[in-house]
Amino acid sequence: MDLMTPLIHEFTYQAMAHDLLPIKDGDKTTYRLKINEGTRDAEEKDMELAEKDKVWVENRHRHMKDTIDKLMGDFRRFLEKNPHFVNSDSNTTSLNAIKDMMAGLPQFQEMKETYSLHMNMAQACMDIFQNHKLNELSPIEQTMATGLDEDNRKPKNVLETVVRLLDDEVVTQSDRLRLIMMYLLYRDGVIPEDVKRLLAHASLPPKDAEIIANMELIGGRTRRGLKEPRRDNPPLFPQDPKAPVDEENYLSRFNPVLKHMLDNLCKGTLDQTVFPYVKPPLDPNAEALASHGSLRAAKPSWAGAGRRQVDNKQRIIVFMAGGATFSESRACYEVGAAANRDVFLVTSHMLTPQLFVRQVGDLSVDKRRLDLPMERPAPRAPAHLFERERPTPPPAMVPGRGPSPHAPPPGPGGLPNRPQPSRPGGPMPAPPTQAMAGMSLGGGSSTSINRPPAPPAAAANGGADYRHHSPSSSFSHSAPGAGGKPHKPEKEKKKRHFLGLKK
Template identity: 30%
Template sequence: MSSARPRRTRKPVEVSETAKEVVTLGLRSLVQERILEDVFVSASNKYPGWKVLILDDLSMRVISSAVGMYDIMERKITIVESLNKKRAPFPDMGAVYVLEPSSDSISKLLQDFEKGKVLYGNAVFLYFLGRLPDNLLDQIKGCKQLLKRLKALSEINIDFLAKEERAFSFDMRDCFGSFYLRKAANAEVRKIADRLVTVCGTLNEYPHIRYKQSSTMSSSLAHIFHRKMDDFVAQNPNWWYHGGPKKGAGAAKERGTLLLLDRADDALTPLMHDFYYQSMVRDLLPMDGDRITFKDESVDDPNKTEDKDVLLDEKDKLWVEIRGFHIAQVIHTLSERIREMVNSSAGSAFGGKSKGDMTLAQMAAAMKALPEYKEVMSKLTQHMHIAHECMDALKKDKLMDLANLEQTLATGTDEDGNAPKLPDLIDAAEDLIMNMKNVKDRLRLILIITISQGGLRQQDRRRLMNAAELTRKDMRTLNSLEVLGLSLFASPAEKKGGLASLFGRGSSAGEDDEEYAATRYKPRIKAVLESLANGTLSLEEYPSVMPMPESAAAASKRGSTARGAATRRGVESARKKSDTSSRWNKSSGSDRGSASSGTSAAFGGGRCIVFMLGGLAYSEIRVAREVMKSESTEIIIGSTAFVSPKEYMNELESLGEDVDE
């Protein structure tokens, strides 16, 4: 059996009338197409009767990230069950298993076909998310009860979560210890490389491979992936790739580029408060996966409230549209939509009250009297609830003052463009810490100060430690930064009172007209993505495993000199005044919008596939969408996991515990 099954030839991509722009589906749409066609349609063609779908933990997450229950039921699946739970027998139904190719899942599969205990009928279909090792295949071959029922055994090669249309996750948590302490680094890197091959196989990309030169982890992954991708291409002669020699499907689009990055090169961004909708929801509100629960008016009794569960995923089109908005823009957009709906409803009874004088709560109540708008109303009011919960959390925790300090530490300048002295900021930090109720919030600020300043003087660190009253576990979390190659202490020569701006240099240039004062800091990855998209990413800092095409190499060399000037301009942008209201106000300029792409769109050039080892912040996913929109270049971004600030701190905590072992 080959390491990966070749796919059927997909219809050619469309070329738009705009020169050299190619219309392509996003990753999630491609995954959805693959799952529906290669699993459910394939099984239905061979067995048209009703079937049970059995999933293990990983396949449950993979399937649910891309395919809805309606899509499955439409293809003759009557029930979905967990492989890990006790199940009732359905001897008159077929069975479709989609499983991770692991010894644990194979063991549970074989238990379903023990003599005298067979759960399902005479049509069994086995689909594996990745390559099935020979030893596990041999175990399947040894099960006679299974073999005589087996109608198909196939590897669909989708062992990742397509969380967004152009963003994917391997959902590998608690991996810091294995990456950065070398406990199982090689095994983990090989696993990641295998999964990246399935991502590229799904995208029909045989990419140029680039990596951060200073990162041992990125370099190791780049070379392992290179070998595995070459093997995949050699073992699947019918597989085509964009920019390849085969005529037809991939001929119109240029060959893509895979860029491998390391979280250790920017340990700051996942800790920063970010006031864009998706980031705020993930940071400030309790969530279970993609599910959020909030109090809403009872359907049966308007005077009572009840818990309401909402999934924030790609199926929620309003969420997809506004998740990249600043929170102020979210509330403005939702209130305008409500006003438009109220105004468009001729004959709606508002007791003669002027609609312009209505509060948001009154408008939301008015909408509930308009049954013809029920579905739209439901989504608008849901997101209005969620947005206001974000604002309530922001005010309760007094995050504006904290955010302003974070921005100054990270960029090296305050809202007015001045560079304050570090001792003044240590004083401000100490005051904030002493008024914080949650010790994790105190630790988070100290982590931000330490990382952004490249370490602290002993006396400053001691002051902050005393103010924060950190536990031993918290101290281990702080000390884990050394494992990432970061400094905890600064030499006296470096800290004479000046403020460092190590991460301000990562700010993207030319965005003065679109900044909010509380979001001056731009994730460092944004400038990298811009350079990658326009072909000026330095080959010295981000070399290629194999020689790049001459045109791309020349552009990257030019980028080495242009980059310094561009980033300097980025941190010299004018800042807004410090009054509280102005922090939410945008200066004049075009509306950034959500930068959320649809399922298909036209892009120029080759795809940029960017993978971050060690976790990706939601602010980084947002800026990837923004760069994709501004540069008209398709960007697929992914990571070992998507992390909120809390989840990222948990990773640092586990790393600190591993150091002590």
């Protein structure tokens, strides 16, 4: 595992800006800039660093020195095309002078804001580089990361240089912690007493000792016994001591392991015992043929005249578990451009040195306190969406009062209401038990229900009354017939069973 890359100071524009400046990297990557400084329209604005920003895309993988030269050169060319913006006494060789000149260009608002953003970011990075002694810190970091000094020789006096920088108050606490972690990885661990001495020199709090101890959980070795030998773990891609040293970029001698792996992959020299195939190719020379192309697959040039040529590049997909750094992103761009490949870097998130150190410290924290997305409960719909509406209760009846005028009318059917007292607090009326006791529902009783009087005869000349008489009645009405004789009552028919037998 490459543990040096997330800790070392990188001096390309994108990596250096994310390491030193307060850039917010969320849904959008933004940097807060004070525009129109020194005027009435001065305000702070969040400027987005996106793919549509051509200046950002062109310079983000350049070394900071080359980025500043490119920005100043582009601005000088703009002034040559627009000489009316230049005074005879103007100085176009410093960033501060160019920033002051940019404030006087209201006609080119978009271009002014873009160049002002990158001029301010570059100037802020260089101020931190000088004020925090990164020019002295970086050489020892490069020596420990590569295992060789500036002359490609075995380094000497590494501990003395580290202790001197730990005692310097100008070096920030975060840089001191990173320096100790790199030194312990370079030495493959030291005795526990030496770790305490280094922390004492750096004046770091005790919680930082836990961060150092957590490096053991991800493959780093920070502590070992006095007589315990160093592990024999040669690097996968050792540094070539005979390689020429670039004097201008001696602060960028270290390259991530990912870049060496991609270089060997494109050349076809990657060790298959260390990096085995998931599915071996059928033709061992397929990679070599893919890099040079095939004559059979080539189309005649006249067939594509006037059409846009599609680059048929080989694609390489790199997945980085646990996050990737901006220096590794730069390595993918550089290898892709040099080897004519499309290299895609896929990872969960981008790492800065501060984020990497914080995540190493979180390895010993209870995961319930970390609020990990995978540990959160599944989102549920609000409970009120599943509640049913309660029916409206009927209005309560108050004794002695009528129904409320706002109450709905009572529905049809049902039992009658219970009789209410005549006035509130008065006695309830007694039920008619005596009248109900003398009531007869059948025939043969002396007491019968009072019935309404029978209607008069249908005709005065002896017409018969054809009204229906119930057979269960105990009395009947007879009317004179045509001969003056009374009609006989009809005999009650005997009931029969369903088999036809008489009862």
